[in-house]
Amino acid sequence: MISLVIIRLRSWFQSCAKNWNHELTLKPTTQILILCSLLPLFHFQLSAQKTSFADLVVINAKVRTITASDSIAEAFAVSGNRITAVGTNKLVRTLIGPSTRVLDAKGKLVLPGFNDAHVHFMPIGNSFSSIDLRYVTTANEMMSRISRYVRFLPKGRWILGGHFKNEDSQLPDRKSLDAVTSENPVFLYTADNTKAFANSIAFRLANLKDDSSGVERDLANEPTGIVRGIALRKIADSVPADHIRNWLEVGETATNYAASLGVTSVQDMHSDDSRNVYLELQRQGKLKTRVFDCLPLRDWKKLRASRLPDGHDAMVTDGCLKSFSDGDEAGRAPLLRDVTAADAAKLQIMIHAIGRDANRIVLDVFENVAKINGPRDRRLRVEHAHKVRDEDLHRFSRSQILASMQPFLFDRSPDSRFGTLMKQNAPVAFGSDAAMVDMNPLLGIESAVNAGSESVSVYNAVRAYTIGSAFAEFREKEKGTIEVGKLADFVILSDDIFTIDRKAIRNVSVLTTVVDGKIVFQEIKSL
Template sequence: MPDRVDLVIHNARILTMDPARPRAEALAVAGNRLVAIGGEAEILALAGPGTRHIDAHGGTVLPGFNEAHMHIFGGSVSLTQLSLFGVKGFSALKEAVDAYAAQNPDLGLLVGLSADYTILSDTEKVTRHHLDAILPDRPFLMFAPDRHTAWANTAALKAAGILEGRDVGVGNEIVMGADGLATGELKEANAIDPVAEMGITAGRDHLGIGTGGDPAHVTAEERASDLALIRRGLAYCAELGITSVQAMDGNLYQLEILAEIERERGLPVRVRMPFHMKNFMPLGMIEEKGVAWRARFTGDRLRSDFVKVFADGVTESGTAVMVDDYADQPDWKGEPLFTPEHFAQVAVEADRLGLQVAVHAIGDGAVRLVLDGYEAARRANGARDSRHRIEHIEVVNPADIPRFAELGAVASMQPTHPPGSAGLPLEPYLSRIGPARWPHAFAWRTLKDAGARIVFATDWPVSPLSPLSCIHDAMTRRPWREDMPDQRLSLQETLAAYTSEGAFVEFMEDRKGVLKPGYLADIVVLSGDIEAVAHGEIAALRPLVTICDGVVTHQA
């Protein structure tokens, strides 16, 4: 029996995610650990005069959600920017941008997010001239939902010095027009960053992803602003029932800000962040930075113990890498950001140093390149429990499906990303990959049945952050064609992909991700019974209480 109990949650439908005891009615917490879980009367009998009681009113109680792929700094900044989610047509776009510009007269760069590739129409592509007709005199930049493509007006292109183009490196493009000037379309980070750097963070929120580096100089005022933004983003995570995030930004600047928040008042959410390895970096950087950061950030609340890599871009812009040609663009398969040989060297070295690797791979060609690299690491270093990851996996070649289980590679996927889900249009995606690839796109069920471990996330701010909305999208997805397989997981498997499997991919399954005595007290209490509501109603549920490390971080 515990000496004391600080908190009990009762009158609950607890889904522990522990196969040994999958359900319970109540639980008890002392300090930052769960100390008991069981029946209502049994747990209430442990309470003392100072015990806090939380009545779940019959709602579901789960391990805190683990957002396995997101961008905490960029997501935090997005809370201040214009959402264009669901906006369609020039008139609606103009109305939204005009209102935002009027509300923010002092912003040097106005930024819009989640602008569909078909925001004007299914056939008309955005150019700087469209945006000039809305904002002729103030720099404006709007991002596609995937944030791998953006569009800028002439004022922004001029201010950034790229109206006449610039060499932005392999896999990146400032799209040029017949008049010798930029059209306004910018593909990938190197092309987007010159404009984005005029924003409120001067691009600091994107440095880890875009350059793998840190800001050269930051004033005290700028750092205080960044810290406040990140603190706001962390609080927003807690409001959504999230207790762990795996933030893919990957730079020391952010890690040090997070460490300062942890020292001053404690992080309300556990954060894990990688070192970001870019294709121009010498191989020795993996040891110089990746190993050094692992030794410095070792706690259960802030860790840096893996390496992030980009293998390709995204399908809509033609920068994802395919095994065969794009269906709508013969003789084009995309261009990988790493050659197979170069990526294999990175994988072998990181694996040799005991660092997990997580690789952005959208197209089936990029997925194959990454699996080949993981196989090379196994040959060079011997088989070990590496849990190397592949992020996104929008398309996978059938021949590569069994290799996930064979190599122990984790599939890190986003239920908010399939076209037709979460308000996303079907085009141009379906035409780009072509019907032959449709059955193997976003293939959660296929990969799971083949033995792959799967974690779910949103890639915030690419998609809205709410785990409950993401779970809703996962459970309500429909095939694009009647003869296609249903790729949904069961509700229990989907919840595991947001809780216990998230802990597994972090090598923390021995202390979080399930609700059992001795484990960290990371808990979310929902406003209803997630098993009883229709799948289409899951997004209407709300986190009533979030507890991280035994501390209530959100209470509705």
């Protein structure tokens, strides 16, 4: 092999000599020394050729890169967890090798993964800890509701709640229930709590036999799934006492749900310090969402002393502190004191503010802190920034204070001024405030583009939900757009939200979600 390389390189020397219009007159020993010095370069070229195929490619797509409003590509390639090429189908097809996974988007819209800048992640997971069946009127509707929960719950997690009307006509039979809940125990109370509906797994975990006292049976002497009395209490006693505090299961539910909505990153404002939970989910291979986890402002010393490694590929990051202003002047001085101290520790601060007085106090505090601690890229954030005085709006752009806003939470409200703030070139990030409302980012985008005088373009709404939110957590160099070098976090949608009727955006669904170069959600038979 080496001799072949030397021959080729010597031929290259000779061709160079002809181009230079003189003979190559170097001594043979000098030529060999030069050739040996070039061998590592040639080896690098061979290695690059061996590893040039992509691990994943997306072709036949309408890729909105969100690097510019008119930036559209047909395809892109991923190697490892990074995007390595963006362009035409012809270009990207050259990167398909024997082991490359090919996603044919069939003309569908592809966007950077959505980044929800304001969530309460554990409450999102816990919203699936109990199912509300009070208004269910048919067996099919009950089955549909239960099946939806099964999609997101970890294997083995109980499905509880219910409170449905006790009418046999609206209950599925136990065999039908077992078919859709083969890996999750089900225990659902009637509206008066005197009976409950349970599947076979719940019976087994409670060591309850089909012929036990309190187990209802049909005319064919088969158990219906309805239990009462001793049988009901026996199953109830089998439900884990820590059901709503089993944070690994709750967190796994939340990340499963986020993946189904194309949310590839979240910024957790719940301030419960769940970093270890998220890291353990990552260790187990169950974390499908990048999480920027915030602590309470009062815990700034704890955060300073326990920062996570700031890796470029990190799934779990920290460095943010959350606080609250209700507009009470009595809170101004302690807020300034705490924010000044935390900011001096180079930590990022975000403060909840709804109302004219609350927003003014927070803006005053932030501008004072910048004067006290001196200039730096601090990206101070006002969470909600709702009902800001007209005369205070320009302060966001002037002081580069970030407005973290939730269009769907304040749907069509004239006091949600994201359109004005964008026109003033203020930094704006979008989120949901889930679990207060549904996490679905398409609901937020639909609200933002149908907000009357505050309406923004679809591009600007998507931008606020992607690169805008990445900027809000200091990660805009790593994610938020589809371009070479960025993390491979993206979503494929069922419809093109840039061309359909704006009011129909909320009905668009997610076909595929990719995080860190891996498919974490795919609608059945979608692609």
